[in-house]
Amino acid sequence: MRFGASTLSRQKTMSKNNYSKGFIPNKYKKLDKNTIDTFANLSAWIPNVGSWSTSGTVLSTSTPSSGYPILTNFDIKSQDISATISLESAGPGVLFWHQDDNNYWAGATFYTSSAENYATGTYDCNCRDRGYCFGMDANGFPWGCEICDTCYNYSTRTKYDFYIKIIKKENAVFSDVINVSLRSLCSVSSGLSPCTEGSTDNINGIRLTTSGNVITLQARDDSNNFYGTAISYTATNPIKGYNSGIIYTPGSNYLLSSNVSNISIVAN
DSSP states (O other): OOOOTTTSOTTOEEEGGGOOGGGOOOTTSOOOSEEEEOOSSOTTEEEEESEEEEOSSOEEESSOGGGOOEEEEEEEEOSSEEEEEEESSBSEEEEEEEEETTEEEEEEEEEEEEEEEEEEEEEEEEEEEOSSOOEEOTTSOEESOEEEEEEEEEEEEEEEEEEEEEEEEETTEEEEEEEEEEEEEESOOOSSSOOOBOOOOOOOEEEEEEETTEEEEEEEOTTSOBOSOOEEEEOSSOOOOSEEEEEEOOOOSSSBOOOEEEEEEEEO
């Protein structure tokens, strides 16, 4: 038995405080092997950590990312999964191997912005006597008598970096396992310090699969193509539970949002 649409309205907020433990299904019963959810309601989810709500089309949490809010799915009970989540920005991710709220793994996005110096031009500096001259100019003056170094004029621009990462919490201790940069942009480019100008993330989702202890994580761009850069990581002696779901993670200082529009989880 679970909360139905009649009990959980579209604007209903769920948290662990208003969730009845009596509604948790027996983990040993036969459960669905896949779920696809666009969050018309939250009847398929257990709010393990934080307060979650849906607009009827978009899932979000009012709990800060520093609290690592978590939703787990009622039906998926498998350590090997294939999951795809559609998101708007940095922070949301796929929760997997969830044993309890102190032992789980997750794959997510994170974005950073920072100031950096870049070269805008050059000038001669530290000029000194060469010891000889190359010759005389048309006016009879010597030329080429000095040698100078090249110095650079600098200004400041904003750099944007976009990553995917795998994190874990084992025995109540958080750690970043691995992260990979997908793309790097900047606010302005120059011939001396070239970069790709822009600030948009061009990431609308991630796909995570687990097989044994091997974890694969990829990001999907706004054209629904997956980036060639991916994470393939083999965990060593992980603590593994059977629950899967959604997590909202910290680490970003740019475009942080908990919004999720849909998720698909298949038990392999």
